[in-house]
Amino acid sequence: MSASGLPSGGPDVTCRFFLTGALARSDVLSHLLGDTEQDLRPFSLAGYASGAGAFTVIPGLVPALDATTDGQILTCPVEHAKRLRFLAQSFKLAPSDCAVEGEETTIFLVASVENPTLVKAWELTQLPMLLHAIEEIMSYYGRHDVSEVAARMPMILARAHSRVAALQTAPSAIRTALSSENVEVGAERATHEGYFLTRSYRLRHPTFDGGQSEDVVREVFVATDAAIVLPYDPVRDRVLLVEQFRMGPFGRADPLPWVLEPVAGRVDPGEAPETTARRECVEEAGLDLHTLKHVSSHYCSPGCSTEVFHCYVGLCDLPDMAQGQGGLETEHEDIRTHVLSFEDALNLTRTGEANIGPLVLLLLWLERERPRLRSIG
Numbered sequence: 552m553s554a555s556g557l558p559s560g561g562p563d564v565t566c567r568f569f570l571t572g573a574l575a576r577s578d579v580l581s582h583l584l585g586d587t588e589q590d591l592r593p594f595s596l597a598g599y600a601s602g603a604g605a606f607t608v609i610p611g612l613v614p615a616l617d618a619t620t621d622g623q624i625l626t627c628p629v630e631h632a633k634r635l636r637f638l639a640q641s642f643k644l645a646p647s648d649c650a651v652e653g654e655e656t657t658i659f660l661v662a663s664v665e666n667p668t669l670v671k672a673w674e675l676t677q678l679p680m681l682l683h684a685i686e687e688i689m690s691y692y693g694r695h696d697v698s699e700v701a702a703r704m705p706m707i708l709a710r711a712h713s714r715v716a717a718l719q720t721a722p723s724a725i726r727t728a729l730s731s732e733n734v735e736v737g738a739e740r741a742t743h744e745g746y747f748l749t750r751s752y753r754l755r756h757p758t759f760d761g762g763q764s765e766d767v768v769r770e771v772f773v774a775t776d777a778a779i780v781l782p783y784d785p786v787r788d789r790v791l792l793v794e795q796f797r798m799g800p801f802g803r804a805d806p807l808p809w810v811l812e813p814v815a816g817r818v819d820p821g822e823a824p825e826t827t828a829r830r831e832c833v834e835e836a837g838l839d840l841h842t843l844k845h846v847s848s849h850y851c852s853p854g855c856s857t858e859v860f861h862c863y864v865g866l867c868d869l870p871d872m873a874q875g876q877g878g879l880e881t882e883h884e885d886i887r888t889h890v891l892s893f894e895d896a897l898n899l900t901r902t903g904e905a906n907i908g909p910l911v912l913l914l915l916w917l918e919r920e921r922p923r924l925r926s927i928g
Contacts, residue, residue, distance in 0.1 A: 611661035774858035876921030
């Protein structure tokens with residue numbers, strides 16, 4: 552054995568793995584290992600049950616005397632084994648040796664979950680998201696420590712979720728019907744890889760005169776989708792805003808980097824934006840919404856970012872207090888809430904104190920729809 556726990560030797564040396572769940576699927580393995588022929592056979596492993604790891608789309612195993620888990624035994628070369636272990640460990644699954652039919656076989660056990668809020672019970676309907684996630688995870692293989700990749704997993708999966716959501720595109724009644732498939736990508740590379748991700752492209756695209764552009768280099772901030780909701784009490788005619796420190800204004804050298812905003816949060820993998828909106832209202836302001844009114848879903852800065860905002864007005868009962876505290880300590884949120892009359896809030900768009908785009912949008916939408924919303928309570 553080498554120091555990595557894998558056998559050393561030439562290309563003829565093979566390893567065995569017992570795989571279950573999505574990782575036992577041949578299409579997932581092809582995405583991970585390439586279109587090489589796979590030596591797979593069905594097998595039922597006694598003494599282990601499927602356990603919830605950090606993200607159970609790739610489930611780990613837990614010892615269980617009377618349990619049996621169905622899966623596949625994969626026999627593969629050492630290089631494929633290294634890729635498998637990297638992927639599994641990115642999901643905080645621990646490889647372990649196990650004797651199966653008298654031969655040494657690697658299984659993946661559930662490792663400790665550092666943040667219980669990350670536990671997700673995914674279904675295989677999330678397979679397209681998993682494939683996008685694998686693509687990003689394995690782009691780090693051989694270049695980043697697996698512990699770094701595991702720490703980034705919430706953002707990796709949220710980015711993968713947004714790529715799947717992008718397929719539900721807006722109509723093109725006026726704009727051109729040319730698609731992204733008409734764009735020729737000459738080169739693509741990541742210019743920043745951390746909790747956030749930035750990519751650079753060298754590409755050519757069709758022009759409106761029927762020609763083709765010259766090669767251009769463009770960078771894009773690869774972000775996640777976000778749900779944004781303005782809580783509104785139609786009976787008392789008032790709204791709730793949140794105030795917090797923001798890096799954008801600070802990085803621009805704005806002397807007042809604390810800003811007023813609607814409630815907002817990242818759309819988690821496998822989550823609908825409406826669910827995110829309701830969850831964030833509970834977390835940031837302690838509010839249970841009665842009804843959500845969808846206002847828009849739009850790119851916030853299409854020239855340089857993939858981020859999409861799903862904007863809502865949420866009907867609710869607002870408290871009497873003018874100010875309060877909100878946010879989750881686990882997410883290092885320091886939030887102050889403000890309850891304002893609608894007229895006072897709308898006046899912020901006139902004075903310029905409302906300088907966050909979604910807040911201006913939602914207040915102006917509410918100005919138009921407010922009489923109707925108040926009439927139905």
